[in-house]
Amino acid sequence: MYVCEGALLSLIVLFLPLTAPHVVHRFSDVPECEQFFLDQTPPEISGILAGGNVQDQNRYKVICQFFNNTYRFATLYDTSNRIPVFSAYKFIGKKENTRRNDVEQWYIEPQLEEPEKEMMLANQRKYEKQATLGDYNNSINTSNVNKGHLFPKQHASDQNTANSTFTLTNIVPQNKDFNKGAWNRMEGNVIALMNKHCNGTNGNIEAYVVTGAVPGNQTLASRVNIPKLMWTAFCCKTNDGQWMSKAHWGENVNTTGTMETKTVTELQEKLNEIYEAVKIFPQQGEAPLRSSTLVMYEGSAE
Numbered sequence: 001m002y003v004c005e006g007a008l009l010s011l012i013v014l015f016l017p018l019t020a021p022h023v024v025h026r027f028s029d030v031p032e033c034e035q036f037f038l039d040q041t042p043p044e045i046s047g048i049l050a051g052g053n054v055q056d057q058n059r060y061k062v063i064c065q066f067f068n069n070t071y072r073f074a075t076l077y078d079t080s081n082r083i084p085v086f087s088a089y090k091f092i093g094k095k096e097n098t099r100r101n102d103v104e105q106w107y108i109e110p111q112l113e114e115p116e117k118e119m120m121l122a123n124q125r126k127y128e129k130q131a132t133l134g135d136y137n138n139s140i141n142t143s144n145v146n147k148g149h150l151f152p153k154q155h156a157s158d159q160n161t162a163n164s165t166f167t168l169t170n171i172v173p174q175n176k177d178f179n180k181g182a183w184n185r186m187e188g189n190v191i192a193l194m195n196k197h198c199n200g201t202n203g204n205i206e207a208y209v210v211t212g213a214v215p216g217n218q219t220l221a222s223r224v225n226i227p228k229l230m231w232t233a234f235c236c237k238t239n240d241g242q243w244m245s246k247a248h249w250g251e252n253v254n255t256t257g258t259m260e261t262k263t264v265t266e267l268q269e270k271l272n273e274i275y276e277a278v279k280i281f282p283q284q285g286e287a288p289l290r291s292s293t294l295v296m297y298e299g300s301a302e
Contacts, residue, residue, distance in 0.1 A: 193234075
């Protein structure tokens with residue numbers, strides 16, 4: 001058989017569907033937050049996260065993203081670069097149609113600045129430890145970047161989960177053309193793969209996804225790091241009881257190319273060039289894909 005590769009809740013403001021992430025020391029501090037990782041085990045990234053322990057707790061913050069009384073996904077956030085290291089979530093297929101609000105509502109996490117405060121709507125104010133809307137003002141004209149999701153709206157199973165992805169703690173400055181082009185097509189192709197193969201032994205779709213960003217040498221608004229590389233990997237059990245996993249990565253630059261489907265081992269080797277040692281999923285190994293072609297996807301980037 002193959003296996004995959006290797007304190008208090010924030011208050012919810014009445015009548016306003018605010019995202020209320022829960023900032024803790026470890027993902028295991030909140031059992032509901034562990035559900036977003038295969039075997040309740042977060043990635044290993046040397047110098048950043050080891051054995052579930054954050055190596056520099058002054059810089060890196062664990063966020064259990066909480067929205068409308070439910071934990072939706074998990075994020076490890078870099079308060080120095082003001083971008084997430086990764087976001088992790090469980091893909092369970094579409095349970096209801098999701099839409100994007102006509103007027104975008106973005107959120108920030110005050111707990112990164114001071115403990116035990118409610119999540120609030122993002123504004124133009126600048127915070128010391130995180131990006132805010134003001135950092136993205138005129139970002140396309142100045143740097144050709146826009147707000148790039150790690151956990152994308154199109155992977156959300158329902159409207160509340162889709163809304164929860166619009167927090168700036170789940171966003172990086174992503175090259176506009178990369179975001180709307182190769183990366184967006186990849187996200188759609190991954191949906192097709194997971195919907196087709198990740199139905200376990202009981203017919204229910206379930207896959208574990210981790211998406212991250214590697215810091216670069218440029219900044220947006222002299223505050224927010226513009227990643228040089230973005231990566232993602234998923235792992236799931238197929239209907240014959242076997243495990244499969246696949247990965248993608250790409251440079252955060254203007255590109256019209258197509259992102260190749262890679263193995264998780266290949267992605268880890270790529271990330272090892274930067275971090276020395278990375279393990280995305282708790283065990284290593286890989287089962288082959290059951291199809292030789294991808295369903296090509298065209299859609300809007302989220």
